[in-house]
Amino acid sequence: VPEPPVVRKADRARREERMALAELVSRVVERGVVLSGDLVVSVGGVDLLYVGLDVLLATMDQVEGGGTGSDKDREDPEGKE
Amino acid sequence: VGYHLYCLVPPGARPSKGLAGIDGAPVTGLDEGPLGLWVSEMETAPRPTVDGIRAHDRVIRAAMDAGSTPLPMRFGQWFSNRRRLVDRLEEKGAAYQAALADLEGSVEMGVRIVDPSEILRDSLREQSAGSGREFMEGLARLQRESRGRDELAQALAEDLRKRLGAVARRERVEPLEPGLGVVSIAHLVARSEVTAYRQVVENAGRDRPDLSYHRTGPWPPYSFVE
Numbered sequence: 001v002p003e004p005p006v007v008r009k010a011d012r013a014r015r016e017e018r019m020a021l022a023e024l025v026s027r028v029v030e031r032g033v034v035l036s037g038d039l040v041v042s043v044g045g046v047d048l049l050y051v052g053l054d055v056l057l058a059t060m061d062q063v064e065g066g067g068t069g070s071d072k073d074r075e076d077p078e079g080k081e
Numbered sequence: 082v083g084y085h086l087y088c089l090v091p092p093g094a095r096p097s098k099g100l101a102g103i104d105g106a107p108v109t110g111l112d113e114g115p116l117g118l119w120v121s122e123m124e125t126a127p128r129p130t131v132d133g134i135r136a137h138d139r140v141i142r143a144a145m146d147a148g149s150t151p152l153p154m155r156f157g158q159w160f161s162n163r164r165r166l167v168d169r170l171e172e173k174g175a176a177y178q179a180a181l182a183d184l185e186g187s188v189e190m191g192v193r194i195v196d197p198s199e200i201l202r203d204s205l206r207e208q209s210a211g212s213g214r215e216f217m218e219g220l221a222r223l224q225r226e227s228r229g230r231d232e233l234a235q236a237l238a239e240d241l242r243k244r245l246g247a248v249a250r251r252e253r254v255e256p257l258e259p260g261l262g263v264v265s266i267a268h269l270v271a272r273s274e275v276t277a278y279r280q281v282v283e284n285a286g287r288d289r290p291d292l293s294y295h296r297t298g299p300w301p302p303y304s305f306v307e
Contacts, residue, residue: 019193019295021131022261027303028134032155033177034307035086035169 082122084166086158087140088151088301089177090117100143103127103136108143113167115178119144119151120166126159141301150184152177153301180306187250188299190270190278194237195262195293231256234264237292241266244281248274253304263292267304275299 085103094117095110102108106121119140127133137156144151160166170177234256242252249268256264270278279296286294 019195019262020297023191023193023265023297024138025131025134026255026265027153027300028138028156029129030155031303032153032306033089034155034158035173036158036160 082162083124083126084120084160084163085123085127086154086160086166087119087121087137088144088153089181090119090144090151091149091181092117094144094147094149096140096143097147100140101136102140103133108140111163113170114174116170116174116181118166118170123159126157129156138301145188145299145301150181150187151301152180152184152306153303184269184302184305186271186273187269187302187305188272188275189267189302189304190275190282190298191265191267191296191300191304192241192282193257193262193265193295193297194234194289195295196291197293198291199259199263230259230263237264237289238266241268241282241285244285245278248277248281251305262295267300269302269305270299272299 085106087102087108090110092112092115096108096119100108102121103123104127106123108119108121111118111120121140127137134156141151141153160169234254238252238254242249245268249270251269253267254264255266268278275298282294282296286292
């Protein structure tokens with residue numbers, strides 16, 4: 001009789017870590033007081049205002065894993081006046 | 082010199098000596114009229130790295146742990162010089178002063194509610210990646226089941242709202258994409274009610290053994306400022 005499927009321990013730990021990170025990132029990047037206008041933060045040239053948090057986290061995973069950080073950039077938060 | 086702004090605090094509130102911010106930059110306190118500011122001098126705007134985001138949050142938590150409830154800034158509030166920072170502050174200074182007074186004594190608590198069976202499905206899907214038919218069948222099943230997710234998220238929030246009563250001053254409900262949970266709910270709670278809050282959420286989770294309730298917090302009130 002095959003054993004019932006279970007979530008692998010490593011998968012569970014990775015998911016819990018992602019959830020904790022998602023709780024943090026969603027607050028720090030998507031909430032909080034915006035004083036300097038509509039700042040635009042982009043990762044890899046993709047405007048984060050138009051991508052979901054899961055995409056952001058996946059991108060960050062890759063960037064952190066790769067350790068280069070070279071594909072991140074952002075526009076001047078004060079905008080062009 | 083440029084300034085990265087972490088949070089607004091009552092005037093006179095100062096970071097402890099040695100508090101490090103993004104990229105290890107020292108954190109200093111400034112007073113501008115009725116508001117205090119915790120900032121780091123930075124030549125350029127910080128990049129949105131995970132380490133930077135964690136450092137930003139760590140500084141704001143330090144302000145919260147010092148006693149007063151800060152107004153947390155969204156990551157990336159950088160100004161090329163102090164004059165520009167002050168100009169922006171003056172536009173909304175009265176509103177921020179009122180918000181500080183309104184939030185004083187409160188913290189943000191959170192709960193992320195997860196459907197373990199959903200995670201099991203995701204895990205199986207990943208394990209069977211490459212098996213085209215199983216993968217497509219799994220996706221179709223997820224799509225069918227996702228239709229009821231928003232309704233479930235709202236029902237879970239409603240259940241917590243009733244249980245918490247006056248313990249929660251405000252709430253913010255965010256239904257989640259599959260894989261990250263069913264819903265993330267933030268509540269604004271008096272510091273003195275944190276223990277009561279945790280107990281209520283624990284009881285709610287006990288009554289839903291089919292779901293996992295992950296409590297988070299206390300947080301600075303990110304979800305209750307604009």
